[in-house]
Amino acid sequence: MKRTAKRTRTAGTAPRKPGVLMTFEAKGTAPTIQSAARKLGVAPTALDADFGVLAIDPDRGMFTVRVMDEAAVQRSAVRTGVGGPFSNPRIAPFGRTRSR
Amino acid sequence: MADVRVLVVVDAEPTVRHSAMALAAGRSAGPGKAPRTLPEGVKVDRKFSAVPISRIGFSPQLAMASAAKSRQFVVRGTMSEEAFKKATAESRQAEAAGRQAKVFADPRISTFPSAPGCTAGPVGSTPDVAQLLGVGALAAKGLDGTGVAVAVMDTGINLAHLRSKGLKPVLDAKVTWSPAGGKPGKYPTDHGTMCAYDALIAAPKATLYDFPILLSTTPGGSSMDGFLSDALQAYGVLLALLQKPAAKRPFSSLVISNSWGMYHPSWDFPKGHPGRYADNPNHPFNVIVATLARSGADILFAAGNCGAECPDGRCEGVVKQSITGANAHPDVITVAGTTVKRQRVGYSSQGPGIKGMAHAKPDLAAYTHFLGSEAFGANTEDGGTSTACPVLAGAVAALRTKLPEAKLAPRDLSRELRADARRSGTASWNRNTGYGIVEPLATAKRLGLV
Numbered sequence: 376m377k378r379t380a381k382r383t384r385t386a387g388t389a390p391r392k393p394g395v396l397m398t399f400e401a402k403g404t405a406p407t408i409q410s411a412a413r414k415l416g417v418a419p420t421a422l423d424a425d426f427g428v429l430a431i432d433p434d435r436g437m438f439t440v441r442v443m444d445e446a447a448v449q450r451s452a453v454r455t456g457v458g459g460p461f462s463n464p465r466i467a468p469f470g471r472t473r474s475r
Numbered sequence: 476m477a478d479v480r481v482l483v484v485v486d487a488e489p490t491v492r493h494s495a496m497a498l499a500a501g502r503s504a505g506p507g508k509a510p511r512t513l514p515e516g517v518k519v520d521r522k523f524s525a526v527p528i529s530r531i532g533f534s535p536q537l538a539m540a541s542a543a544k545s546r547q548f549v550v551r552g553t554m555s556e557e558a559f560k561k562a563t564a565e566s567r568q569a570e571a572a573g574r575q576a577k578v579f580a581d582p583r584i585s586t587f588p589s590a591p592g593c594t595a596g597p598v599g600s601t602p603d604v605a606q607l608l609g610v611g612a613l614a615a616k617g618l619d620g621t622g623v624a625v626a627v628m629d630t631g632i633n634l635a636h637l638r639s640k641g642l643k644p645v646l647d648a649k650v651t652w653s654p655a656g657g658k659p660g661k662y663p664t665d666h667g668t669m670c671a672y673d674a675l676i677a678a679p680k681a682t683l684y685d686f687p688i689l690l691s692t693t694p695g696g697s698s699m700d701g702f703l704s705d706a707l708q709a710y711g712v713l714l715a716l717l718q719k720p721a722a723k724r725p726f727s728s729l730v731i732s733n734s735w736g737m738y739h740p741s742w743d744f745p746k747g748h749p750g751r752y753a754d755n756p757n758h759p760f761n762v763i764v765a766t767l768a769r770s771g772a773d774i775l776f777a778a779g780n781c782g783a784e785c786p787d788g789r790c791e792g793v794v795k796q797s798i799t800g801a802n803a804h805p806d807v808i809t810v811a812g813t814t815v816k817r818q819r820v821g822y823s824s825q826g827p828g829i830k831g832m833a834h835a836k837p838d839l840a841a842y843t844h845f846l847g848s849e850a851f852g853a854n855t856e857d858g859g860t861s862t863a864c865p866v867l868a869g870a871v872a873a874l875r876t877k878l879p880e881a882k883l884a885p886r887d888l889s890r891e892l893r894a895d896a897r898r899s900g901t902a903s904w905n906r907n908t909g910y911g912i913v914e915p916l917a918t919a920k921r922l923g924l925v
Contacts, residue, residue: 396704398759431763432765434766458757461751461752462703462743462751465701467736468666468689469736469780469861469864470734471859472666
């Protein structure tokens with residue numbers, strides 16, 4: 376159950392982009408990045424593989440993925456059974472931190 | 476009988492014009508002698524510079540209020556109470572007759588006292604909070620969080636700091652998710668450690684889950700921000716646990732404490748966009764919140780720090796409709812903040828929730844701004860609705876020790892807590908503290924837990 380994303384930024388790499396979230400419905404076995412990409416009509420490389428395919432409502436077979444490619448978002452947004460793009464806003468603590 | 480301080484309108488004449496011009500030149504000098512049109516009984520203050528004014532009762536004209544051109548000036552003086560009563564009566568008659576009043580009160584003024592919580596420095600301390608929550612009575616009946624997991628969605632927990640405060644925290648390092656590496660329980664002491672401490676006030680034997688979702692690499696943000704997708708991933712981990720049969724879960728109940736959110740609408744898609752987060756129950760994060768709640772998790776969110784009296788600077792002055800997104804979700808308990816004196820802190824976001832989400836937000840209030848974890852140094856307060864949220868999460872965890880969700884679903888427990896909350900007025904809900912300040916001991920008694 377322990378999951379630690381390999382997202383630690385190293386010097387010289389571009390800062391993380393938020394991307395956007397897309398939803399889709401799928402029945403049966405849990406979708407993979409490849410099957411999610413097919414459902415959305417985009418290349419698998421348009422999806423954030425670290426984020427993966429996340430169940431958000433298993434009873435309804437609803438999943439979400441994070442899409443980093445804006446052009447891909449435009450194509451998938453018009454497909455039947457696909458929801459989004461949904462925002463992926465910045466969030467912050469509701470109190471002081473040592474950095475503020 | 477004491478004299479009354481008054482402000483008096485007098486006609487222009489050299490003595491007052493010179494006084495006003497001296498003030499404009501940076502020198503303070505009262506009228507050299509009593510103005511001719513000074514009402515009877517007024518003793519003029521020779522140290523108070525005359526102030527040019529545009530004619531009272533007419534549209535103000537800036538040019539006419541200059542020291543050089545004004546036809547009227549205000550001077551300060553004193554008069555006996557008897558003379559003041561007479562002058563007041565004459566002023567009323569003058570106004571009734573369409574003429575200008577000349578004598579006005581010069582009341583004492585002072586700074587407005589800051590709203591509670593608007594200044595640094597703690598109000599009360601952990602023992603006060605524990606007493607108000609009834610922690611002793613709850614613990615005496617075994618309501619201490621044993622077997623209950625409290626997931627702290629924040630900046631990470633530092634167990635060593637918690638131990639240094641005399642706590643004996645239990646943390647399950649196997650259940651975690653981080654966007655930026657690190658080890659559960661070994662993050663730098665910061666906001667997340669404060670939240671963990673506050674949750675343990677009422678549930679000292681709860682098992683902590685460390686989800687440092689706010690350790691971000693967000694461009695433009697601080698090092699203590701994150702993306703909503705980080706929270707989404709963490710929730711995915713918890714949902715996978717809740718999908719298991721109850722006997723195979725590593726907890727009897729799960730409480731999720733969220734002391735975070737969006738500070739300003741500009742962080743989101745524009746208003747009206749169908750993919751917006753703030754007011755959209757169909758946003759993936761709001762969907763997974765509903766799923767988790769339906770699966771048995773008690774989910775608490777801080778109301779936010781955009782209260783009207785002293786909002787956080789990141790609110791950028793937006794203090795209405797500031798409870799948004801999952802913080803205004805109908806399936807979560809939205810927590811406002813009060814001091815241990817039961818006064819709402821001025822930064823606690825006020826309801827109602829944003830249109831499109833639940834209206835009656837916040838739901839409840841809990842304590843904040845007290846001397847607790849000292850995560851930010853000695854004598855610093857645990858503040859923000861960030862503190863109120865885990866304080867209440869700990870109280871929920873305490874009740875859950877003997878009240879699994881199979882007996883009382885999260886939505887029903889929320890209702891029971893609201894029913895027993897201490898209200899500040901006759902209305903059942905108000906925009907400041909929701910249904911009132913939480914009284915977990917009263918709820919425990921009513922439900923037969925103590």
